[in-house]
Amino acid sequence: MTRSRGSRIGTSGLPSRAGARGVTLIEVLVSILVLSVGLLGMMGLQAAALRYEQGAWARTAVSSSVADFSDGIRMLPTVTPAIIESVRTYNAELAATADASYFVPGVDCDLQVCSADELAAFARTLWRRNIYGSFPAGVGFVQQAGVPGRSLAYALTVAWGDKSLVDADGNVTSAPVCAGNEQLAAARNCCPAEIEAPAGVRCTRVVVLP
Secondary structure (H helix, E strand, O other): OOOOOOOOEOOOOOEOHHHHHHHHHHHHHHHHHHHHHHHHHHHHHHHHHHHHHHHHHHHHHHHHHHHHHHHHHHOOOOOOHHHHOEOOOHHHHHHHOOOHHHHOOOOOOOOOOOOHHHHHHHHHHHHHHHHHHHOOOOEEEEEEEOOOOOOOEEEEEEEEEOOOOEOOOOOEOOOOEOOOOOOHHHHHOOEOHHHOOOOOEEEEEEEEOO
């Protein structure tokens, strides 16, 4: 029987070595592709887990920071609200942290007897220091809610740079801005319009009754 010229069958009747090498190379490439897809999936899961851990850490840190300052406010029901209030844009507040005096209280109430207003200013300075040391680009704001008297309250806002605040394509996004009618979680996780929080800044708000 005459063999065709294009046959790749060797003298032993088995596929040639070149053909075997071709099949092996394809198998290796397929294996690499499958492995790459698996690694990408694992990286995605790790990134999601990291974002969750960062979010959980931030919530814990905010709760601790706000709790300390809230206790100080509750012990000063007669303090002048303007002494506690501190509201300006996020960028202006962050720029102020470059000045060392930003973290130095006007009166050190650990060393001397202070009035209610001095204690309030002292507590606010310590709160600012705590936030800045605990959060990346972290700053704090205090807004009066209600009116002096039985309905007086303070809205405490912690704002910080959060790298996980991105959309599905990885683009930096902005946190929701408070409209004033939010409830529950929405009210806790919006940024006050007054601070003009830029993209990539996340906020947590807590209302405290003195």
